[in-house]
Amino acid sequence: MSTLYDTEHLKRSDAANILHPASVVADVSNNGPARIFVEGKGAFITDTDGNRMLDGVGGLWCMNIGYGRTEIGDAMKAASDQMGYFHTFAGASNPAQIGLAEKLMAKMPDHITKVFFGSSGSDANDTLMKIVWYYNGLRGKPEKRKIIARKQAYHGTTIATASLTGLASFHRNFGLPIPEVKHTSLPHYYREAKPGETEEQFSARLANELESLIIAEGPETVGAFIAEPIMGAGGVITPPKGYFKAVQAVLKKHDILFICDEVVCGYGRTGHWFGHQLYDIRPDMIATAKGLTSGYFPMSAAFISDDIWKVLHDGSATLGAFAHGFTYSGHPVGAAVALANLAIIEGENLVANSAETGAYLHAQLNDTFGHHAHIGEVRGVGLLGALQLMADRDTKTGFDLKHKIAARCAAAIGNHGVIVRPLPTADSLAFSPPLTLDRGEANQMVDAIKKGIDQVMGELSADERKGMAA
Ligand code: PLP
Numbered sequence: 001m002s003t004l005y006d007t008e009h010l011k012r013s014d015a016a017n018i019l020h021p022a023s024v025v026a027d028v029s030n031n032g033p034a035r036i037f038v039e040g041k042g043a044f045i046t047d048t049d050g051n052r053m054l055d056g057v058g059g060l061w062c063m064n065i066g067y068g069r070t071e072i073g074d075a076m077k078a079a080s081d082q083m084g085y086f087h088t089f090a091g092a093s094n095p096a097q098i099g100l101a102e103k104l105m106a107k108m109p110d111h112i113t114k115v116f117f118g119s120s121g122s123d124a125n126d127t128l129m130k131i132v133w134y135y136n137g138l139r140g141k142p143e144k145r146k147i148i149a150r151k152q153a154y155h156g157t158t159i160a161t162a163s164l165t166g167l168a169s170f171h172r173n174f175g176l177p178i179p180e181v182k183h184t185s186l187p188h189y190y191r192e193a194k195p196g197e198t199e200e201q202f203s204a205r206l207a208n209e210l211e212s213l214i215i216a217e218g219p220e221t222v223g224a225f226i227a228e229p230i231m232g233a234g235g236v237i238t239p240p241k242g243y244f245k246a247v248q249a250v251l252k253k254h255d256i257l258f259i260c261d262e263v264v265c266g267y268g269r270t271g272h273w274f275g276h277q278l279y280d281i282r283p284d285m286i287a288t289a290k291g292l293t294s295g296y297f298p299m300s301a302a303f304i305s306d307d308i309w310k311v312l313h314d315g316s317a318t319l320g321a322f323a324h325g326f327t328y329s330g331h332p333v334g335a336a337v338a339l340a341n342l343a344i345i346e347g348e349n350l351v352a353n354s355a356e357t358g359a360y361l362h363a364q365l366n367d368t369f370g371h372h373a374h375i376g377e378v379r380g381v382g383l384l385g386a387l388q389l390m391a392d393r394d395t396k397t398g399f400d401l402k403h404k405i406a407a408r409c410a411a412a413i414g415n416h417g418v419i420v421r422p423l424p425t426a427d428s429l430a431f432s433p434p435l436t437l438d439r440g441e442a443n444q445m446v447d448a449i450k451k452g453i454d455q456v457m458g459e460l461s462a463d464e465r466k467g468m469a470a
Contacts, residue, residue: 007048010032010036011036015028015033035047035048035051040066041066042066043055043433043434043441045419053414054433054445055067056418056433057420058433058434059295062294062295064294064341064435065350065434065436066434067434069294069296072296072340072344076336079096083332085333086332088325089329094335095332096335097331100117100338109276109282111305111306113304113309114309116301116329117300117330119298119334120289120300121156121261122155122158123158124288124302125160125164125261125263125302126158127302127324128224129164129224131312132147132224134312134322138314141220143221144255145180148222148225148226149164150187150227152237153228153231153261154231155263157170160178162174163178164226166234167234185206185209187202187206187231187237187239189240190377203243204242206246207249219254222254224285225256225258226259227259228262228263230265230275230278230380232265233264234423235386235388235423235426235430238380244280258282259283259286260276263289263300264384266292267342268291268345269291269354269432270381270382271352271383274286284304284305285304286302288303289301293334293337296337297337297338298334299331299334357438357442358380358381358383360442361385364443365378365387368449373393374390375389375390375393375453376393376398380431383431383434385430389405389409390467397466397468398468401427405427406428407422413429413448417444418444418448420445420449429453433445
């Protein structure tokens with residue numbers, strides 16, 4: 001790439017004008033952004049200085065089909081030239097959203113029958129939360145409003161969804177969570193199980209804790225439980241054996257809906273079309289975004305069951321309009337992008353590649369880190385995973401989070417040409433590369449991850465090395 005960019009000027013201009021999401025405000029305004037990316041192809045992206053990196057995170061867990069796909073640009077241009085936009089309020093529609101809904105519905109379980117389109121994962125979860133309230137109101141149970149999420153989970157950043165998110169930094173200084181949201185235990189067997197507890201016993205204990213919370217709150221006040229099949233930003237936490245079976249039995253007993261947040265897991269990430277297929281989850285509602293368009297267009301799809309739909313349908317006689325929707329709901333350009341994206345996922349068998357190359361990547365990581373002194377666990381499924389950093393694997397001692405070991409490892413790995421995502425609360429390094437990844441690229445990831453981790457671990461001070469016992 002010829003360098004057409006004045007990086008220093010761009011950094012200064014960025015720092016002067018932009019409030020960056022999820023960033024330390026003073027850091028970015030003092031130093032400017034760390035990198036400015038300008039082009040991408042496949043799994044690789046290049047910055048303004050010509051540095052080319054393998055994006056092991058796929059943007060923000062969303063770049064399923066890989067960068068620079070001209071088919072998406074073609075679909076976008078055609079849809080934009082043809083009309084560009086019209087809303088979908090008050091019964092208006094367009095062929096692209098109609099085609100997309102049909103396509104998506106064919107991939108959903110039979111009992112899921114309707115989809116609502118929006119623009120982000122947050123608005124999908126927000127929409128589903130409001131539908132829980134609307135639905136229970138129509139059923140004559142307006143007090144059944146509380147939503148139970150899990151500690152450490154990530155479900156978005158709007159007022160409602162930041163409340164669902166179980167990370168303290170998303171609550172602090174915002175006066176959140178809202179009173180309708182409660183949090184239950186994190187199902188991370190490796191770090192949260194008691195000594196000697198089996199996975200099944202751990203799952204049963206967590207299901208009991210969930211039931212105790214429901215009873216303490218009053219089952220008549222609890223409307224829904226929300227969970228990702230595999231918790232992404234919370235640490236790529238795969239559920240322990242029997243977890244969702246035990247949880248679903250509790251929910252059923254107390255007439256509580258299951259909102260399945262597939263914003264990360266959906267559209268092939270786990271080697272299956274959707275994460276709920278892995279764990280025998282029967283969701284009442286499903287939130288998707290990210291991989292729906294592989295990030296080329298901001299779009300979400302929130303799904304509801306036929307049982308919920310019937311209540312909404314019958315309620316319209318008394319309530320009139322379903323007074324919820326976004327200017328960009330069912331956007332014809334977004335829907336055309338989603339259709340082109342799904343055509344690539346299907347045409348190139350990317351779900352199967354996620355399973356196969358994902359299994360290869362996990363095997364290589366397990367070979368490399370299975371006995372590593374500072375890696376406690378390699379976890380994940382398909383092309384979704386994380387490495388658990390530990391001060392001492394043998395004594396199961398974690399690092400003191402104040403040392404920011406995950407961020408330092410991610411920076412060192414970045415210097416070896418691979419992007420991974422540090423997850424500070426879980427003290428883990430996460431990866432979710434494009435589903436086009438091949439074995440050579442998987443090897444490149446493992447090599448850079450090993451070099452970066454070994455470098456940081458080799459430089460630890462005695463104090464940092466001590467860590468903090470659980
Ligand atoms: N749900 C999950 C599981 C997510 O990981 C995210 C974002 O990372 C969201 C919801 C929110 O999506 P968005 O950032 O598009 O609002």
